Amino acid sequence: MSAMDLFDLHGKVAVVTGGNGGIGLGIARGLAQAGAGVAIAGRNEDKTARAVAEITARGVRSIGLSVDVVEESQVQQMVQDTVAALGGIDNLIANAGTNFRKKPEEYSLADWHQLVDTNLTGVFACCLAVFPELKRRGGGKIVTIGSMASIFGFDVASVYAATKGGVVQLSRSLASAWAKDNVQVNCILPGWIDTPLTQGARRTLPDLHERVIDRTPAERWGDPADLAGAAVFFSSRASDYVTGTALPVDGGFSSSMF
Secondary structure (H helix, E strand, O other), X not given: OOHHHHHOOOOOEEEEEOOOOHHHHHHHHHHHHOOOEEEEEEOOHHHHHHHHHHHHHOOOOEEEEEOOOOOHHHHHHHHHXXXXXXXXXXXXXXXXXXXXXXXXXXXXXXXXXXXXXXXHHHHHHHHHHHHHHHHHOOOEEEEEEOOHHHOOOOOOEHHHHHHHHHHHHHHHHHHHHHHHHOEEEEEEEEOOEOOHHHHHHHHHOOOHHHHHHHHOOOOOOEOHHHHHHHHHHHHOHHHOXXXXXXXXXXXXXXXXXX
């Protein structure tokens, strides 16, 4: 076996929540390039259909699923439908999330519940739903998506930061609990990636674009494709002895003082 064979995902099946755009679609493309069949789960059916068509055109199997991760029954159905259509599940990319920016004192408890339900409870629900199938198949991989806000305070997104900090600790706890079942759980911490979510942030904070470039040693914003390599690594045999890790993919943002 060559070193590159360790990254081969032919014969594997991945579920990517929020896989119809932004970071999720960038990851789904990378998994497909590595050979995996991909189930794209999202709320917007038109976007999901376009993503499935693109992934299928890459020569791999793909299905689209209409899923809101805050609805437990839909998450359970997502697993059942993927197993029925693609033969099983080997990888979960728990990516679906949302954000809206306010000062801490401007959030209502309804805002809190909306963000926590999607960004943290939704991740846990997906992990719980997929775990029996991973265990049945002798093991598998779960990749969660945190944020730079998992590390740093974020004055205009305090609730988002709390959820993303929670995702890291949840991932570490699941990694510890499920290692005996040969399930590895790792978390990717994207930096400032050019997506519809961060485009909204730039409208709220007009100088954000320049501030990010000044702070980032790579001197650019990230692209969703920049997440694909880490996702393929964490989804492949190359990471069989890696679990409970939170990996920044941020152009050096988190390593720079200025």
